[in-house]
Amino acid sequence: MAEQKPPAVPAKRVQPEAVEAWDHPRVVELKEKFAESVLSAVIYAGELTCTVDAGQLTDLCSHLKTSGFTYLVDLIGIHYPEAERPFTVAYLLHNMNTQDRIRLKVEVSESEAVPTVTGIWKTAGWLEREAYDLLGIQFDGHPDLRRILTWEGFNGHPLRKDFPLRGIDTGAAVYEDRYPDGGGPVMKEAPAPPAAKSPAKEGD
Amino acid sequence: MNSILLGLVVIPLIKYLVVVAIVMTIVAWSTWAERKILGFMQARIGPNRAGPIGLLQPIADGIKLITKEDIIPSRSEKFLHLLGPILVFVPALMLFSVIPFGGESTIFGLLKEPVTLYVTDVNIGMILVLALSSLGIYGLILGGWASNNKYSLMGGLRSAAQMVSYEIPQGFAIVAVLILAGSLSLVRIVEAQAESGMWFIFPGFIAFFIFFVCAVAETNRTPFDLPEAESELVAGYHTEYSGMKFALFFMAEYANMVLVSSIGTVLFLGGWLPPFPSVTRGTMIDLPLFWFFAKVAVFLFLLIWFRATFPRYRFDQLMALGWKWLLPLAILNVIALAMLKLWVFA
């Protein structure tokens, strides 16, 4: 549309800096109510992230829900194997009226469980199941914590950093009598159906 | 003795064989017509590979179905599995023996004596039609049950419920025509239309409408094709059928379509009569077979058109339509026509 191309401007490429955000109004408010639980507050690229203590999580979340964060956008599980508390769960919340977003992070160790937020936002049901399935994070009080993306009987948590990319032998071969583990020729004729269903296999 | 044998056995048998040959041809090519017409309505061409404009497609389909493996589910009742399609297909074919394709004719002067263009004229023809067409329902239920498949069972039960519910308003619509015609014999009904000078669709248009809707439901066509809804029950009662048995179900559906179109033609559209029968009878355009098949073709086209256009009714809505709307309407229609006949047409 212009007659000559405008001079090429080198694109801006400055990775933003993470900035401490203790004076952000939302953080100030949370600090007032739940003083020791708010462990850190950072703003990066316009997003506010607060790390909180797992014990007070449900109270914090209920408070945030009543202050307008009615939409749980996402629940992210992250595995930091070298950290003291390897599992981090990040909750991304959104306020439908002011279009504000806030990210809450909790850190837990392998044996601790994160309190569930399914009582606060129904969305969390499957999102927590996914974090449990892929990372092994336990959620305390979840009504139906079972695997969702992998199959029943799968051993292991695929998104952990020690789970290899090409997979492991999870010992979860279904129909071992017909299709032996590790491959092998497919049976030419089906064997006689088993007399009784083994109780370990859940009905399909 | 000989002439009785000839007249009562041999000639009807020959006629019936001719009728079956013609009907099966129409059934086969109505599948081609459906695919072509559906294609054109959906902005695509339809079959055009097998033969010119796809005309040999029914033959290709037939060969495919005959040569396919007949898979029987392992824990099904083998006898009932076979009986199902038979019970659906045979009554439809049987009924073509009472449908009149024309009156008496010498076939353009080829025969010395005129021959009736129907196999037989039973004087309770209409009752025979209703009774035999109900036999098809058994076949559907058996097909669904014998497949040992929850989906097929539900499909079979649904279709049985649907067909039984829609037979009742259909019966009342037919009763309306019977009042106008004064006889149960199909040939007499057509002749009554000739005598009164107009097709029964005109005084009985409500009856025609009810009959047509029930006909669509009886043949399990869209919008009432829930029993074979592909997307809901996979294929309903004929999910587990393959090969020739599936071909029987398939042909039975189209044979039923042609049958119900023929009955509608006889009852409402004047059978083999030309339009304006009081004027045109005996003239050049009085070609009974042509008019009969043209009217059947119009019916078939309507059935195909419905399939291209409408979504499908949900089962409870379908039953509500039959019982809450069509049945009262049909009963009121009978009463109205009876009064009309008594005071106006007497």
Add this chain to the structure above:
Amino acid sequence: MFDIQELELNMGPQHPATHGVLRLVLKIDGERIISVDPHIGYLHRGTEKLFENQSYQANIPHTDRMDYVAAATNNQAYVGAVEKLLGIEVPERAMFIRIILAELQRIASHIVWLGTHALDLGALTPFFYGFREREMILDLFEEYCGARLTLNCMRIGGLPCDVPEGWLDRVREFVELFPEKLQDYHNLLTENRIWKLRTVDVGVISPEEAIDWGLTGPPLRGSGVQWDVRRALPYEVYDRLDFEIPIGNNGDTYDRYLVRMEEMRQSNRILEQCLKLIPEGDIIAKGVKIIKPKPAEVYFSVEAPKGELGFSIVSDGSDKPYRVKVRPPCFVNLQAIETLCKGHLIADVVAVIGTLDIVLGEIDR
């Protein structure tokens, strides 16, 4: 003496109406649904694990395969997230072309939805009519990036290449042709009595419950919540474009149907405006070669045809992402299926699956 049992019916992974490999375990009483339990994971390919093992640029084709019906918006979300992480500013021409691709993709995705939803409910014809227009869109995509379905049409910082000669004119042809075709689809279904009987009051959800379940996209807007990522958190140049967000009143299937039909019209409007406003200029930010962001985490979302599609990227200083989490709209929407189906009949489950517009590639990743 008699025991009434509820029937457990498996609407199994292979089924014509479940739009992919979805298994629904239905507990029914006659034909009434008592509970619906979706079993997913049949299409799980470990996409998030794969993301951690390749560089940021190399991950873009993986994103196409998630929601394979709407690949352009997947690309846009991922690429937008990386750009937010790095603070890259995309040139304006690239942003406009991205929006053109995204809106064309939205129309194409909604056409697939319309065809399959109508087909499930028995109307055979809208499928064929819609796919005729979709062919035009796919031809445009093929001209631009060489692929019809898994587009891989965006790069970090912009686009792989400029549009071919005459491509914008062909987009304009499509934009002028589309409204009357949309009217054709309306004529077939919108006032059809049978369609209304099948979709009105089926799968009703209230706005509060919809937000609580995390529904986004047409399922949320059908319940009356006027929330769209393009308006709420505008990205690229959507804040300069003029379009409406259609909403419904009752939160039933018919309303969601009307919302999506209207969205197609609004997408067409956006396309028209983009074609007028598109400037000349670069199509990719300069100097984005090797990407090694400092440790940080970011979340970026776009309005995909199915809902809010978001990417959370956690970086650790290497050239591969440390963790990428996808927020799939269909995954979250599918969770609400039990609420939507309770008390309805089996035939309505098919209608509800169609109205949620699920794509298993995105649910299972």
